[in-house]
Amino acid sequence: MTRGHRTRGDLALVALLALTLAAAATFLHAALAGGRLDGATREGRNLVARLGLTDLALFTEARYTRHPTQADRHAAFQDHPMALEHFPSGSMMAPPPFFGRTAHDPLAPATASPD
Amino acid sequence: MTPWLQRQRHLIDFTVEALARRKGRNLALLVVYALMVFVLASVLLFSQALRREAALLLAQAPEITVQRLVAGRMDLVPAAHLERLAGLRGVASAQGRLWGYYYDPATQANYTLMVPLTDPPPPGTMQVGPTLARFWRLGVGDVLSLRTHDGRAFPLSVQGILPTDSALVAADLVLIAEADFRAFFGIPAGLYTDLVLKVRNPREVAKVAQKVQRDLPDTRPIIREEILRTYAALFDWREGMVMVLLSGAVLAFMILAWDKASGLSAEERREIGVLKAIGWETSDILAMKLWEGLLVSVFAFLLGYLAAYVHVAAFSASLFVPVLKGWSVLYPDFALTPQVDPFQVFTLFFLTVFPYALATLVPVWRSAVADPDAVMRQ
Amino acid sequence: MIELMDVRKAFNQGRHNELWAVRGVSLQVPAQQVTVLRGPSGSGKTTLLTLVGCLARPTSGRVRLHGRDVSGMTERFLTGLRRQTFGFVFQQFNLVRGLTVEQNVMLPAYPLGLTRRDLRRRAHGLLESLDLAEHAQARVEWLSGGQAQRAAIARALVNDPDVILADEPTANLDTELSRRFLDIVRDLKAQGKTLLMTSHDPLICQAPEVDLVVGLRDGQLD
Numbered sequence A: 001m002t003r004g005h006r007t008r009g010d011l012a013l014v015a016l017l018a019l020t021l022a023a024a025a026t027f028l029h030a031a032l033a034g035g036r037l038d039g040a041t042r043e044g045r046n047l048v049a050r051l052g053l054t055d056l057a058l059f060t061e062a063r064y065t066r067h068p069t070q071a072d073r074h075a076a077f078q079d080h081p082m083a084l085e086h087f088p089s090g091s092m093m094a095p096p097p098f099f100g101r102t103a104h105d106p107l108a109p110a111t112a113s114p115d
Numbered sequence B: 001m002t003p004w005l006q007r008q009r010h011l012i013d014f015t016v017e018a019l020a021r022r023k024g025r026n027l028a029l030l031v032v033y034a035l036m037v038f039v040l041a042s043v044l045l046f047s048q049a050l051r052r053e054a055a056l057l058l059a060q061a062p063e064i065t066v067q068r069l070v071a072g073r074m075d076l077v078p079a080a081h082l083e084r085l086a087g088l089r090g091v092a093s094a095q096g097r098l099w100g101y102y103y104d105p106a107t108q109a110n111y112t113l114m115v116p117l118t119d120p121p122p123p124g125t126m127q128v129g130p131t132l133a134r135f136w137r138l139g140v141g142d143v144l145s146l147r148t149h150d151g152r153a154f155p156l157s158v159q160g161i162l163p164t165d166s167a168l169v170a171a172d173l174v175l176i177a178e179a180d181f182r183a184f185f186g187i188p189a190g191l192y193t194d195l196v197l198k199v200r201n202p203r204e205v206a207k208v209a210q211k212v213q214r215d216l217p218d219t220r221p222i223i224r225e226e227i228l229r230t231y232a233a234l235f236d237w238r239e240g241m242v243m244v245l246l247s248g249a250v251l252a253f254m255i256l257a258w259d260k261a262s263g264l265s266a267e268e269r270r271e272i273g274v275l276k277a278i279g280w281e282t283s284d285i286l287a288m289k290l291w292e293g294l295l296v297s298v299f300a301f302l303l304g305y306l307a308a309y310v311h312v313a314a315f316s317a318s319l320f321v322p323v324l325k326g327w328s329v330l331y332p333d334f335a336l337t338p339q340v341d342p343f344q345v346f347t348l349f350f351l352t353v354f355p356y357a358l359a360t361l362v363p364v365w366r367s368a369v370a371d372p373d374a375v376m377r378q
Numbered sequence C: 001m002i003e004l005m006d007v008r009k010a011f012n013q014g015r016h017n018e019l020w021a022v023r024g025v026s027l028q029v030p031a032q033q034v035t036v037l038r039g040p041s042g043s044g045k046t047t048l049l050t051l052v053g054c055l056a057r058p059t060s061g062r063v064r065l066h067g068r069d070v071s072g073m074t075e076r077f078l079t080g081l082r083r084q085t086f087g088f089v090f091q092q093f094n095l096v097r098g099l100t101v102e103q104n105v106m107l108p109a110y111p112l113g114l115t116r117r118d119l120r121r122r123a124h125g126l127l128e129s130l131d132l133a134e135h136a137q138a139r140v141e142w143l144s145g146g147q148a149q150r151a152a153i154a155r156a157l158v159n160d161p162d163v164i165l166a167d168e169p170t171a172n173l174d175t176e177l178s179r180r181f182l183d184i185v186r187d188l189k190a191q192g193k194t195l196l197m198t199s200h201d202p203l204i205c206q207a208p209e210v211d212l213v214v215g216l217r218d219g220q221l222d
Helices: A007-036 A039-051 B003-021 B023-058 B080-088 B131-134 B162-168 B178-185 B201-215 B224-232 B240-260 B266-277 B282-313 B320-323 B342-368 B372-376 C045-052 C075-082 C101-112 C114-131 C145-157 C173-192
Strands: B065-072 B072-075 B092-106 B110-114 B125-128 B143-145 B153-161 B171-173 B194-199 B219-223 C002-011 C019-029 C034-036 C058-066 C086-089 C162-165 C194-199 C212-217
Touching: A007 B003, A007 B282, A007 C145, A039 B023, A039 C101, B003 B023, B003 B282, B003 C101, B003 C114, B023 B162, B023 B240, B023 B320, B023 B342, B065 B080, B065 B201, B072 C075, B080 B092, B080 B201, B092 B178, B110 B131, B110 B178, B110 C034, B125 B219, B125 B266, B125 B372, B131 B162, B131 B219, B153 B178, B171 B320, B194 B201, B194 C019, B201 B219, B219 C034, B266 B282, B266 B372, B282 B342, C002 C045, C019 C045, C019 C162, C045 C162, C045 C194, C075 C086, C075 C101, C101 C145, C114 C145, C145 C162, C145 C173, C173 C194
Parallel strands: B110 B171, B125 B153, C034 C194, C034 C212, C086 C162, C162 C194
Antiparallel strands: B065 B072, B065 B194, B065 B219, B092 B110, B092 B194, B125 B171, B143 B153, C002 C019, C002 C058
């Protein structure tokens, strides 16, 4: 077809193979990188332990979004996450599993650890 | 090589040449296609990485946090509760936490003021989160003046800056001494924001939480597992608004791809007639078209996926920062360790590759089974 | 070798625009000779050619090849027949645009699963003999009418068929090129090929290479 004996079809297949290998390499890279705790994460874990932190500082925009897991009934994330009043953070986070629990409710039934 | 393989090679040669003939159109399609995969894969990889990070970080969170509810609202917890819980069977230790929010009208930012459980800074000083420090360009020894609950200026000098690497949990923190905290917010001694419990046997956490609730009915215990579960649902891809927004784009692309893939031009139709007339079987033509669909969609998938991986792994998903940041003034800088969930990647693969590959086949099937003599009568 | 027995072919049967293109033709196409179907346009000669070449099935009647009835065969079988037994030279040549001459010539052999080297060798041999070797890498849309026809002939020959079918081969050629075509016909005949052409070109019908001229009018033999 074209000069030499390499066709465009061959080129396409070689490129495809290279991309597939690269994609496989991402699996490997992720497995290697994910297997060990890097310095930053260790630093963060120490701080969480020292301060007794409960949340990520992802949504610092308002008091009621800063600690989603500590929310009370008047706070954000109690509604359906599609609720637009807390856009965009409200669209990325579901209500905590204990939402709505009061003193008289039993503990969340979904709790997985054995009693 | 077997004749079957040789034949597939020839079919691929033919289909690649055919694609090369309409280079502009097919390249544009490939780019749009890859872009769509890129955005979808970026969301998947980013949320996966963020969930992993959250799980690792918050594994150190308090095993049980106890809030007190008064008239259905969170309220301060009296020291009596603390003593009561410390004596509960199975509880290794109980501590009162002091934390709260400070809204700075000048910067329109919210700070989280907190008293560390251990090693608090000396009175009159503070340790600040890395993002806050950068925002104010604070160095050790600098003084930041906040306004107390009763309107007084309350100068605090920087004793230390929390490590930059811890920004994801500490971006907006202001750590101060207990005396300063109580004076600043006007919280008398003997009251805490909430309590944190350490449990002797990790398997008894839920049981202890139940006991807490039974003994102190005005409290609400939150166990670590629930915290972890909340963050595990972060960006849950069925719930995420991102996905809702994206689905519009995906739909638009699907229409475009369907139109492109399922409509055969008169020339393509004629070509199929010629191929049949010169001895290609219907199955050869279908195989050729299937190769076309697979090559385009697999290429687009791989390009999009790899770009997404680089985006998340090397650039910490920088394109998503505006979305995540929202109205936050203090947004943490953080690097992510990518995590790949093979199941999700394969789901994405099937969802993006197969509809397109099949869409290329439908119209070909129709014209490939037509009588080849049509090519002689035109 | 090819026998048609009372063959009829209708288009759009049962609809208001029903058309009987061939109305009962019985004919023997002798092997290793040159036969011309002559007739005005609309006489059904192209349709007859498609019936002989197994591109279409007759509405009624039989087509026999080597004494074997092929009119009732499966599409898969007919495809194989088209590939191995027949070579087609279409009136519009029907070369695939965007591909080179060499690629076009190799097309009918793709489903055979030959190695690429064998394919190229075959194609080059043919292009050499048809004086097209220097254009092997040219795209077909750059070819002149005569070159395009020779490329089409090379494509028809690549699977080494017994029978060459050509539809109005000289319709797009001037006298000079038509004579050139007849030279090729003579060579093919000398190689033992059976040729069947449609034409109303007197140059073809009166050529010494042609063994048999069959007249057609309104779908019937003259």
